[in-house]
Amino acid sequence: MQAFWHQLLxxxxxxxxxxxxxxxxxxxxxxxxxxxxxxxxxxxxxxxVAFWLTGAGVPYWAAFLITLSFSFVAxxxxxxxxxxxxQHASPLTAVIVFIGLLxxxxxxxxxxxxxxxxxxxxxxxxxxxxxxxxxxxxxxxGMIGMTLxxxxxVFVFFRFTRxxxxxxxAAENPQSSRLVGIRxxxxxxxxxxxxxxxxxxAGMMAAPKLGLEPNMMGGVILYGFAAALLGGIDNPxxxxxxxxxxxxxxxxxxxxxxxxxxxxxxxxxVIVAVLVFKPSGLFGRTVVVRV
Amino acid sequence: MxxxxxxxxxxxxxxxxxxxxxxxxxxxxxxxxxxxGANGAGKTTTLRAICNMxxxxxxxxxxxxxxxxxxxxxxxxxxxxxxVPEGRGTFLSLTVEENLRxxxxxxxxxxxxxxxxxxxxxxxxxxxxxxxxxxxxxxxEQQMLAxxxxxxxxxxxxxLDEPSFGLAPILVQEIFRILKVxxxxxxxxxxxxxxxxxxALELVGQVFLLETGQVVASGSPQQIGADEAxxxxxxxx
Numbered sequence: 001m002q003a004f005w006h007q008l009l010x011x012x013x014x015x016x017x018x019x020x021x022x023x024x025x026x027x028x029x030x031x032x033x034x035x036x037x038x039x040x041x042x043x044x045x046x047x048x049v050a051f052w053l054t055g056a057g058v059p060y061w062a063a064f065l066i067t068l069s070f071s072f073v074a075x076x077x078x079x080x081x082x083x084x085x086x087q088h089a090s091p092l093t094a095v096i097v098f099i100g101l102l103x104x105x106x107x108x109x110x111x112x113x114x115x116x117x118x119x120x121x122x123x124x125x126x127x128x129x130x131x132x133x134x135x136x137x138x139x140x141x142g143m144i145g146m147t148l149x150x151x152x153x154v155f156v157f158f159r160f161t162r163x164x165x166x167x168x169x170a171a172e173n174p175q176s177s178r179l180v181g182i183r184x185x186x187x188x189x190x191x192x193x194x195x196x197x198x199x200x201x202a203g204m205m206a207a208p209k210l211g212l213e214p215n216m217m218g219g220v221i222l223y224g225f226a227a228a229l230l231g232g233i234d235n236p237x238x239x240x241x242x243x244x245x246x247x248x249x250x251x252x253x254x255x256x257x258x259x260x261x262x263x264x265x266x267x268x269x270v271i272v273a274v275l276v277f278k279p280s281g282l283f284g285r286t287v288v289v290r291v
Numbered sequence: 292m293x294x295x296x297x298x299x300x301x302x303x304x305x306x307x308x309x310x311x312x313x314x315x316x317x318x319x320x321x322x323x324x325x326x327x328g329a330n331g332a333g334k335t336t337t338l339r340a341i342c343n344m345x346x347x348x349x350x351x352x353x354x355x356x357x358x359x360x361x362x363x364x365x366x367x368x369x370x371x372x373x374x375v376p377e378g379r380g381t382f383l384s385l386t387v388e389e390n391l392r393x394x395x396x397x398x399x400x401x402x403x404x405x406x407x408x409x410x411x412x413x414x415x416x417x418x419x420x421x422x423x424x425x426x427x428x429x430x431x432e433q434q435m436l437a438x439x440x441x442x443x444x445x446x447x448x449x450x451l452d453e454p455s456f457g458l459a460p461i462l463v464q465e466i467f468r469i470l471k472v473x474x475x476x477x478x479x480x481x482x483x484x485x486x487x488x489x490x491a492l493e494l495v496g497q498v499f500l501l502e503t504g505q506v507v508a509s510g511s512p513q514q515i516g517a518d519e520a521x522x523x524x525x526x527x528x
Contacts, residue, residue: 162392162396165385165389165392165393165396166393166396168385168389169382169385169389169393169396172382172383172384172385173380173381173382173383175344175364175376175380176376176380176381176382176393177365177393178344178363178364178365178368179342179344179364179368179373179374179376179380180368180393180394180396180397180440180444181365181368181369181396181397181444182365182393182396183365184365
């Protein structure tokens, strides 16, 4: 029984990473109706930046914040410089650009930081970590806590701030947003920046568990897609919940059902099942419209 | 009276399709002007040209003497033009309150709460629906919300694209009565596009008549209403 609880809870820990990635995907999807395939590689590259900073002697939390700023600016720049040029192109163009970005970041990471797996530090481990147990390692407790804090900040931002409201408005109705004076282009860029920073948190939280290497996020992004679809690709509340569910499913199925080698197939199975049986996802909202 | 809004020889086109040809229109400061015409005459395009919404424009458009043609839509909004667009432009998934707050997006002053009260004074039903998703409102309520949203920005000039569209006659009269109050008591200038010519003629100080993208007549409502040809073509009399 203890083994079962361990599997379930550490599923929540990895699930927290999927939750952040899924939310990042949904944020960009809501605003642009594009699925950012490069989200994971961007997160991986940001994690390398954090790795480089901590290696150079910068304290962990300072490196953490610098990395967040770096990935925010990188996301913003990608939207401003690249994505806005193809905003009127066909959806396929966007897909190709995303795949291009994926390959570029993946190769750059290997080229700049080497492709061997690195040990990434956890700020939650150590002798002071009283919160570890047989069920969850201190780092796993920390990554769940960190994700909950970040998700709360994101929701408070979108729900209660003027800028958050403007971003939601720009995503829903760009034309009406312009008519009330919102600079829609900048809102999209801001969304990219936030999504990218969110991904960086996921990368830095996942790296101590997975080991940092250029393909680290390959599996995570797959589970992130599954999570976003399961929660409803159009629903920012559902995506994180989908992330936690997928994390738990992954662990339990890996331990009791299919074994660890087939675990990733499970993500694909979830994606296919959602698309076939409930394309709007578990929590997909339908906007009620009266005319 | 000085002109708040001036269009001088404005051509407008969607891609290769020319819609407006040499349109010249003026809205005086504090005035209320109607733009009438049949379906497809170019009324909506005129409003879209003023706000630079997806139309290619040639010619001069001035707000209070300053050129605004060619500027991005959001900058034109920042200069004080409130636009209630065709189809109402409601943020359907957001609440009524959020829709209204978005109207005041540009404002940093403390008068926003007072203006919310003012909008509820005009449209009490919006207060009852405050936390409801705007997509659940009826057509009439969404029209009120659209006007309320535009008022929240305290514009110098209000552009209205067929506020009577799809509404019950009694509701249309109510909305027109409120527009009159807004124009007279708040001195807000209004450019109104309407199909319902008869109602519009009772309301406004000046009329421009569009036909296939050109202004074919203009004048006071009395002059326009007295014109036999106009009456037959647009007023169904």
